[in-house]
Amino acid sequence: MDSQGAITVRGVPDDLAQAEKTIGELDRKRKIYKITYSIAETDGGKPVGTQHVELILPAGSKTVIKQGNRVPIVTGSADKDNGTPSSQVQYIDLGLNIDASLEGSGDALRLRTKVEQSSVGDEKSGIGAQDPVISQTRLEGWSMLTPGKPTVLGSLDIAGTTRHEEITVVSEPVK
Numbered sequence: 001m002d003s004q005g006a007i008t009v010r011g012v013p014d015d016l017a018q019a020e021k022t023i024g025e026l027d028r029k030r031k032i033y034k035i036t037y038s039i040a041e042t043d044g045g046k047p048v049g050t051q052h053v054e055l056i057l058p059a060g061s062k063t064v065i066k067q068g069n070r071v072p073i074v075t076g077s078a079d080k081d082n083g084t085p086s087s088q089v090q091y092i093d094l095g096l097n098i099d100a101s102l103e104g105s106g107d108a109l110r111l112r113t114k115v116e117q118s119s120v121g122d123e124k125s126g127i128g129a130q131d132p133v134i135s136q137t138r139l140e141g142w143s144m145l146t147p148g149k150p151t152v153l154g155s156l157d158i159a160g161t162t163r164h165e166e167i168t169v170v171s172e173p174v175k
Helices: 013-027
Strands: 032-043 046-058 061-079 085-105 108-124 132-145 151-157 163-173
Touching: 032 085, 032 108, 046 061, 046 085, 108 163, 132 151, 132 163
Parallel strands: none
Antiparallel strands: 032 046, 032 163, 061 085, 085 108, 108 132, 151 163
8 A cells, every 4th residue: 555655465474474574675774875976187287177976875776967968960861752851860968977876885885887978079070070079088887985085986098188087986974
């Protein structure tokens, strides 16, 4: 009965015991953490800027954040039966995307992260004037976190430039 937050179970004693155990696990309160991602960029060793993204994530769950633009890309064209050309367009997401999954509790937190940054590059593709080159940085993996202590997820030099990027994360229990 959804209105009362109640579940009725019928079955043999073994089935009832398993149902009671499962419901007990569902009723258990999960710890909630504030996860702060910091993406710091330097150019020639000088700080350019740092972007911070905070999210609230219960242990045992997943959160996805997307910030940016959907950019149209012409993928083809065709002539309709009446002789009028029509373009085929596909949209791609550009900007910052973060997928985070958290497992465990206390000092044994395990974070699965995918951080992806993309933008339209300065150079042209050479295929057509409307075809952009997409610049992309992507980090994906698992990390062990100690609440309150920063963990470096990754650090990289941007090829062909003097730019450098470092991604760190900090977890804090929410009270």
